[in-house]
Structure formats: C-alpha cells, structure tokens
Amino acid sequence: MVAQVTNSLVKCLLIILGLISVIVNIVLICLNSNRLPKCHLQVPDSITANHTDHGSIFADLTPKEYQAIRDYMWSQKDLRISHSPTAKPSENFLFLIDLQLPKKRDALQYLDHHAQKPQRKATVVVFFGEFSHLKEYEVGPLPGPLHHRDVTKERYKMDALPFAARTVTIGEYVEIFTFLHLKVFQKLETELRESFGYIPNKSELNPFEGMPRGLKPGDRKTWISFFRDESGMYIHPVGFEVLINHENKNSSNWTLDKLLYNGVYFDTIERFKQSYEKGTVKKIVFKKIPNYASLKPRRKPTGVSPQQSYLQGKRFSVKNNQVIYMDWSFAFGLSSLTGMRVFDVRFRGERIAYEISVQEAMSVYGSNTPGMILTKFLDSSIGIGRFAHELVRGVDCPQVATYVDVYRYIDTNATQRFRNAICVFEYDVGRPLRRHFSDFFHNSYGGMANSALYFRTITAIGNYDYIWDFIFYQSGSVEARVHATGYISSSFKIDGSLRYGHQVAHNVLGNIHTHFVNFKVDLDILGVNNNFLTKDMAYEEVDLPWTSERKAKVPYLVENQLKTELQAALTHARSPRYLHVASNQTNRWGHHRSYRLQVTSFAGDHLPESEPEEKSMSWARYKVAITKYKDEEPTSSSLYGQNYMWDSVVDFSKYIGDDESIQNEDLVAWVTAGFLHIPHAEDIPNTVTVGNGGGVLLRPHNYFDEDPSIHSPDGVYFLPGSEQDCEYNRVACLEKELCSPTLEPYTYNGFEGVLKFD
Numbered sequence: 001m002v003a004q005v006t007n008s009l010v011k012c013l014l015i016i017l018g019l020i021s022v023i024v025n026i027v028l029i030c031l032n033s034n035r036l037p038k039c040h041l042q043v044p045d046s047i048t049a050n051h052t053d054h055g056s057i058f059a060d061l062t063p064k065e066y067q068a069i070r071d072y073m074w075s076q077k078d079l080r081i082s083h084s085p086t087a088k089p090s091e092n093f094l095f096l097i098d099l100q101l102p103k104k105r106d107a108l109q110y111l112d113h114h115a116q117k118p119q120r121k122a123t124v125v126v127f128f129g130e131f132s133h134l135k136e137y138e139v140g141p142l143p144g145p146l147h148h149r150d151v152t153k154e155r156y157k158m159d160a161l162p163f164a165a166r167t168v169t170i171g172e173y174v175e176i177f178t179f180l181h182l183k184v185f186q187k188l189e190t191e192l193r194e195s196f197g198y199i200p201n202k203s204e205l206n207p208f209e210g211m212p213r214g215l216k217p218g219d220r221k222t223w224i225s226f227f228r229d230e231s232g233m234y235i236h237p238v239g240f241e242v243l244i245n246h247e248n249k250n251s252s253n254w255t256l257d258k259l260l261y262n263g264v265y266f267d268t269i270e271r272f273k274q275s276y277e278k279g280t281v282k283k284i285v286f287k288k289i290p291n292y293a294s295l296k297p298r299r300k301p302t303g304v305s306p307q308q309s310y311l312q313g314k315r316f317s318v319k320n321n322q323v324i325y326m327d328w329s330f331a332f333g334l335s336s337l338t339g340m341r342v343f344d345v346r347f348r349g350e351r352i353a354y355e356i357s358v359q360e361a362m363s364v365y366g367s368n369t370p371g372m373i374l375t376k377f378l379d380s381s382i383g384i385g386r387f388a389h390e391l392v393r394g395v396d397c398p399q400v401a402t403y404v405d406v407y408r409y410i411d412t413n414a415t416q417r418f419r420n421a422i423c424v425f426e427y428d429v430g431r432p433l434r435r436h437f438s439d440f441f442h443n444s445y446g447g448m449a450n451s452a453l454y455f456r457t458i459t460a461i462g463n464y465d466y467i468w469d470f471i472f473y474q475s476g477s478v479e480a481r482v483h484a485t486g487y488i489s490s491s492f493k494i495d496g497s498l499r500y501g502h503q504v505a506h507n508v509l510g511n512i513h514t515h516f517v518n519f520k521v522d523l524d525i526l527g528v529n530n531n532f533l534t535k536d537m538a539y540e541e542v543d544l545p546w547t548s549e550r551k552a553k554v555p556y557l558v559e560n561q562l563k564t565e566l567q568a569a570l571t572h573a574r575s576p577r578y579l580h581v582a583s584n585q586t587n588r589w590g591h592h593r594s595y596r597l598q599v600t601s602f603a604g605d606h607l608p609e610s611e612p613e614e615k616s617m618s619w620a621r622y623k624v625a626i627t628k629y630k631d632e633e634p635t636s637s638s639l640y641g642q643n644y645m646w647d648s649v650v651d652f653s654k655y656i657g658d659d660e661s662i663q664n665e666d667l668v669a670w671v672t673a674g675f676l677h678i679p680h681a682e683d684i685p686n687t688v689t690v691g692n693g694g695g696v697l698l699r700p701h702n703y704f705d706e707d708p709s710i711h712s713p714d715g716v717y718f719l720p721g722s723e724q725d726c727e728y729n730r731v732a733c734l735e736k737e738l739c740s741p742t743l744e745p746y747t748y749n750g751f752e753g754v755l756k757f758d
C-alpha cells in the first residue's frame with residue numbers, strides 16, 4: 001500500500017517536472033528569439049536594366065539563320081556543294097558560315113541617328129575541290145529571300161584564293177589518318193610495337209602536326225610527330241615522325257616523303273625497315289611508364305576554394321547579346337575564326353570603343369626535330385572561337401556566373417550548339433580599387449572594393465588553352481587579357497635538343513616558343529575623329545632660381561602627336577610609354593580627353609622579317625600600330641594565313657604601308673601582347689596561368705574631370721566615431737542584415753592611437 005502511494009507520488013512529480021521544463025524551454029526560446037537580429041536584406045534575382053535592340057546587329061547567327069544559309073547554298077546547283085561533313089578534298093565543301101559584320105558607317109547611323117537597321121548578312125567560305133580554288137560569298141539579307149555574291153575579289157584582290165591556302169578539314173584529316181594507317185602503321189607494326197608499344201586498336205600512336213606545311217606557296221607537306229595514346233599525349237613524344245605530301249586532291253596520290261626515327265632520317269619505309277632489322281639505327285626500346293601527363297589529382301581532393309556570391313543579386317544583366325553593368329553597356333559575339341569580341345562599348349552612355357576583339361594567337365617554335373623546326377602556329381586559320389567549349393562552373397568561371405550558349409557552323413554539315421561557352425560575372429578582384437586612411441589631419445577612411453565585370457571564353461586549340469577576358473572596371477577602364485594554360489608542345493629528346501629547350505620528362509624536350517596575341521581596339525573617343533598622342537618623360541637640367549649653388553636634373557613631360565600610320569607603328573623595342581587615342585575636345589582642365597593604351601607584354605622576339613613566313617604575321621612586329629579605319633581592313637590576320645604563310649592573302653604590314661594620315665581620323669589600334677615561353681619542369685603536367693599572359697588596358701586619361709568611381713554605389717567612408725554607421729559603409733551592417741553565420745562581425749578600431757595635429 002505504502003509502496004503504491006509513493007509510486008503514484010513519484011509519477012506525479014515526474015509529470016510536473018516534465019511540464020515545468022517544457023514551459024521553461026518555451027519561455028527561454030521566446031526570450032532568445034527576441035534577441036536574434038532581424039534578417040531584412042532582400043536578395044533580388046538581378047537588376048532590372050533597360051536593354052535595347054542595338055546589340056542585335058553584332059549578334060552571332062542563330063541556328064535558324066545558319067540552316068537557312070546552308071540550305072540556300074546547297075541548293076545552288078552550279079556550286080555542287082557536298083552535303084557530307086567529311087567531304088573529300090576533291091569535292092566542294094561549305095567550310096564556314098559566320099556573321100558578316102555591318103559596315104561601321106551603317107552601324108553608327110543606326111546606333112546614333114535612328115537610321116535603318118543595317119541588313120543582316122553572312123560570310124560563307126567554300127572550298128571548291130572540283131575547281132581547285134577557294135571563294136568567299138556574302139549571303140543575305142537575313143531572314144531572306146537570300147542572295148549570294150562572290151566577294152573574293154573585293155576582299156582579296158584576286159578572283160579566287162589558292163586551293164593550297166585552305167585549312168585542313170575534318171574530311172581531309174579522315175584521309176590523312178587512313179593514309180597513316182595503311183602506309184605507315186600497317187607496314188611498321190613490328191618496329192612500332194618494339195619501339196613504342198604500338199598495338200593496333202589497343203595502344204595506338206596519336207599524330208600531332210607541325211606547321212606550316214612546307215617551304216613555299218602551294219606546298220602541303222606536313223611533318224607529323226607521334227605521341228603515345230595517353231591522356232596528355234602532347235608531352236609523350238615517341239621519337240618517330242613522318243613527312244607526308246598531301247598536296248594532291250586525290251589521296252591515292254599522296255606520298256610519304258621522309259621518316260625520322262630516333263633522330264635519323266630515312267627516305268622510305270623500306271630503307272628504315274632494313275636499317276632497323278640490321279640494327280644500324282639505334283633502337284628505342286619500349287618501356288611502360290606511369291602517365292606523368294595525367295591531370296587526375298594525385299590524391300583525393302578535399303578542398304573547396306572560397307566562393308563569391310551576389311548578396312544583393314546580380315548587378316549586371318545579360319539579354320540576347322547585350323550586357324549592362326553599372327555604368328557600362330556593350331554587345332558581344334564570338335567569331336568562329338577570330339574568337340571573342342565586343343562592340344559599342346559605352347560608359348555612362350558614351351561610346352568608348354566601337355570594337356574590341358581578339359584577332360590572332362601565334363606561336364613560333366625552336367627545335368632540332370623536323371616536326372617543330374619550322375613550326376609557327378597561326379590559330380585563327382584553324383579557328384579560335386571554334387574551340388570555345390562549355391565552361392566548368394567553379395573552376396573556369398565562378399559558380400554564380402551567367403553562362404551563354406554559342407552556335408557555330410564550321411567544318412561541319414549541321415549547326416552545332418556549344419552550351420555555356422561564354423560566361424559573364426562580377427568579381428571582386430581582391431584588392432581595393434582605391435582607399436585612403438587619413439592619419440595626422442582630418443582622420444577619416446575612404447575606400448572602395450574593386451569589383452569588376454568579366455566577360456570570358458576559353459578556347460582549347462589542340463594542346464594549349466587560352467583564357468580570354470574582357471574586364472570592365474568601375475573606374476572607366478576596360479581590359480583585354482589572355483592567359484595561357486594547357487599542355488606545352490614537346491618533342492622527343494635527341495642529341496643537341498637542349499639548345500632548344502629544357503628536358504621536362506624522360507626523353508621529352510619542352511621546346512622554346514613565343515606566344516603572341518593580337519587585339520583589335522577600335523576606340524572612338526567622343527566620336528570617330530581622333531588623334532594619336534604619345535607622352536613620355538625626359539630629364540632636363542634646370543637652374544635653381546633661388547640659388548646658384550648647383551643645377552638639378554628634373555623630369556619633364558614629353559608630348560607628341562604621331563601623324564601618319566608609319567610613324568604610329570611602334571615596335572616592341574621602341575615605343576613611348578604613354579599611348580593615347582584622343583579627342584580634340586578637352587576636359588574641364590583644358591586637356592585632350594583620351595583613353596590610354598597600356599600594354600602588358602613579356603613577348604619574345606618576333607620572327608625576322610627576312611623569313612618568308614613572316615608576311616602572314618607581320619602584325620606581330622608592332623606592340624601597337626595605329627591605322628585609319630577601313631571596312632576593307634577588318635582583321636589583322638586571316639583564315640588563309642597558316643597554309644599559305646609565304647604569300648599570305650592578308651599581310652598586315654600593307655595596312656600601314658600606304659602611310660596614311662591619322663590626324664583627326666577614325667583610328668584603330670592593333671595591339672600585340674605575349675610572352676616568351678621557355679618550358680620548365682613545372683610545365684608538367686600543365687602550364688599554369690600564373691605569370692603566363694598579356695593584354696592591354698584601356699584607361700581614361702583626362703577623359704573625365706575626376707575618377708568616375710567616386711560615384712559608385714560601392715564607396716565606403718567613415719570618420720572616428722562613425723565606424724559602425726552604415727550609411728556610407730554598407731559592409732558595416734552586412735552581418736546583421738544577412739544573419740550569415742559565415743560573416744565575421746564588423747569592427748573597426750583603426751583610429752585608436754593615430755597621430756593627431758588638428
């Protein structure tokens with residue numbers, strides 16, 4: 001009985017205790033939640049921007065447009081164009097369809113004076129195997145009805161382009177691979193197995209071509225070096241190279257002209273076989289080695305790098321091919337040949353540049369093996385934009401970037417879509433744009449983070465990857481930049497190789513080479529009529545007016561106007577430090593409003609002009625060359641440069657050869673940047689972007705009356721006592737507004753203990 005009563009009491013007590021604890025908990029939670037900060041920062045998706053239709057005249061062709069043009073050209077009976085994506089060299093092949101840019105005058109009339117929109121047209125390139133020549137057509141107007149017009153003569157001053165100048169198409173590569181299979185691999189199975197571990201269909205050898213393809217116009221003789229079929233093959237050369245003559249349209253008539261094995265040349269397969277059998281040539285003995293070229297991480301990744309996010313939503317807007325960001329707006333496109341470009345670049349509504357575009361990427365190699373002795377790559381002949389593939393979130397561009405799809409029609413029979421091949425993002429560069437901490441007098445702090453808009457594509461052309469950026473800063477500067485990464489080109493190390501580079505792996509030579517890239521910068525400063533000014537410094541000896549004790553050497557400003565194209569063709573060695581495209585209008589202080597071209601370049605030496613191949617790359621002579629704008633001089637290089645280097649149909653030096661006046665004219669700056677690459681061990685497995693790049697910064701110079709970023713919404717300012725005040729320091733309240741557990745509380749105590757005189 002007693003036991004039962006005590007039991008009930010205990011139960012009651014337990015229940016009461018339980019209830020009390022629940023109530024206390026509720027009260028505590030209520031009290032605490034009252035103390036939690038309020039999270040009231042709204043995160044909109046994106047700014048609302050007033051887009052215009054202006055960019056559309058620069059927009060790449062749409063899938064519908066590509067198809068309409070292809071079908072139209074295919075239906076021209078007299079052109080007899082093959083429908084196959086792998087047409088043979090003897091057939092007629094529609095190689096390229098790309099936007100034909102409007103004439104600048106028409107575009108400006110439309111953009112600035114409400115004139116009619118220029119007609120939309122395309123450029124079409126046809127390789128006529130049947131007639132042994134190449135032609136370019138203008139096809140338009142879109143959407144139709146379409147017409148075509150042969151513009152070869154108008155553009156290149158010849159009725160047709162030489163057949164040998166054409167790019168090697170996929171169709172031709174198919175034949176080259178077949179040729180290699182039948183005429184090389186099948187005949188040398190034993191030798192290739194013993195030397196390089198070649199097993200048909202299992203452990204193959206991959207080809208890599210040297211360029212140019214010969215020594216004179218008309219040649220199409222290509223040295224092909226072979227590489228192990230591993231990931232990162234470019235740094236697995238095997239010491240075996242062949243020279244094939246594929247000039248003839250009929251691949252049955254192609255010949256194997258030479259062969260190189262372990263540094264020794266042979267005229268025929270048979271001679272090599274004999275020598276190999278007799279042992280008169282030193283044999284390479286195959287040994288399996290771990291793949292040092294693989295990019296697979298050597299240990300399981302555990303890291304995630306810091307990620308930026310848009311706390312207030314995106315501050316830029318991308319619609320069709322137009323971007324609006326803070327004070328900036330521009331239109332963009334991606335040419336299959338030349339790559340990334342922007343047009344009608346405006347800051348606060350004023351056009352700064354009509355066009356900024358990539359033109360060419362070139363490399364000249366040194367070697368003592370034939371595949372690389374002559375090698376000079378001109379990438380726009382293969383297509384730079386053509387190799388812009390999908391960008392990887394969080395690596396190629398920030399996770400939160402805006403990605404844009406691209407459509408192309410090149411070396412194919414159907415329009416191809418490349419998802420997310422362009423990215424646009426705003427990014428905090430990580431270093432303030434400006435700041436000042438006032439010690440001594442009027443203690444205060446003023447500063448601004450350097451947040452800029454990036455417009456990016458990455459093109460992987462064979463072994464190398466180029467990262468192309470156009471960067472728009474809040475201070476009114478815009479920068480065109482390239483960084484190189486990817487695999488170096490290499491060759492099999494033989495006696496004497498070390499004169500041409502460093503050894504970077506077992507039997508592997510990383511060949512010395514140059515990287516040169518060319519940008520077209522068509523600045524229009526307050527209209528198209530501009531001048532080219534230079535500024536620099538010199539020292540002069542001056543008397544000191546207050547004493548005759550001694551004189552002093554003092555720097556002074558050296559200003560010049562360069563008045564003709566030849567005067568304004570500035571080589572890498574000889575260029576004033578400040579280069580300006582200037583309006584004859586002045587700013588508030590009476591100085592010419594201008595944009596300065598500041599080139600960042602660590603370029604190697606340009607190929608001597610005496611070399612016949614130099615004609616196709618004569619733009620690289622100049623760090624900056626200024627020409628008078630002409631619709632007939634749209635690019636510094638061409639599709640026909642690589643395979644017709646010796647008599648290039650576009651020779652940039654001719655643009656300036658006529659030495660026209662550049663006074664009060666529409667000016668175009670052709671800017672070359674680059675770097676000398678001496679490959680070293682750390683280029684294995686990949687060249688890193690750090691330190692490997694170049695570009696040009698276009699920065700306002702007396703263009704404004706003050707730095708425009710003082711009007712930016714990102715400015716920060718405070719005085720002693722107002723450190724926590726959010727009105728002029730949005731960052732101070734961020735932690736409270738966002739309730740973000742990852743943000744540190746905002747504090748500032750920098751004014752403690754400053755020297756003070758006022």
Ligand SMILES: *[C@@H]1O[C@H](CO)[C@@H](O)[C@H](O)[C@H]1NC(C)=O
Nearest residue numbers: 047048049050051317324326
């Ligand atoms: C867009 O245009 C409208 C009408 O002209 C204007 O009221 C609005 O402020 C503009 N918005 C922006 C973001 O510029």
Ligand SMILES: *[C@@H]1O[C@H](CO)[C@@H](O)[C@H](O)[C@H]1NC(C)=O
Nearest residue numbers: 082083084085086412413414
């Ligand atoms: C393009 O080529 C492929 C492969 O040869 C073929 O199947 C297809 O029909 C071609 N497309 C057209 C539109 O002819």
Ligand SMILES: *[C@@H]1O[C@H](CO)[C@@H](O)[C@H](O)[C@H]1NC(C)=O
Nearest residue numbers: 181186189199200201202204
């Ligand atoms: C290799 O593959 C090709 C096509 O895939 C085939 O035609 C050929 O017979 C194969 N060769 C051998 C030796 O297996």
Ligand SMILES: *[C@@H]1O[C@H](CO)[C@@H](O)[C@H](O)[C@H]1NC(C)=O
Nearest residue numbers: 088090249250251252253254
């Ligand atoms: C290619 O050449 C071979 C041998 O010379 C010949 O038999 C064949 O008919 C030719 N093909 C064409 C398309 O001319």
Ligand SMILES: *[C@@H]1O[C@H](CO)[C@@H](O)[C@H](O)[C@H]1NC(C)=O
Nearest residue numbers: 090248249250251252253254
């Ligand atoms: C290929 O070679 C054969 C024999 O030399 C010749 O008759 C034929 O014309 C050549 N084909 C072409 C397309 O030149």
Ligand SMILES: *[C@@H]1O[C@H](CO)[C@@H](O)[C@H](O)[C@H]1NC(C)=O
Nearest residue numbers: 527528529530583584585664
């Ligand atoms: C300034 O530019 C305008 C517009 O191009 C031109 O008419 C004028 O002659 C120029 N003035 C001088 C002093 O060069």
Ligand SMILES: [Cu+2]
Nearest residue numbers: 488513515677
């Ligand atoms: Cu390099």
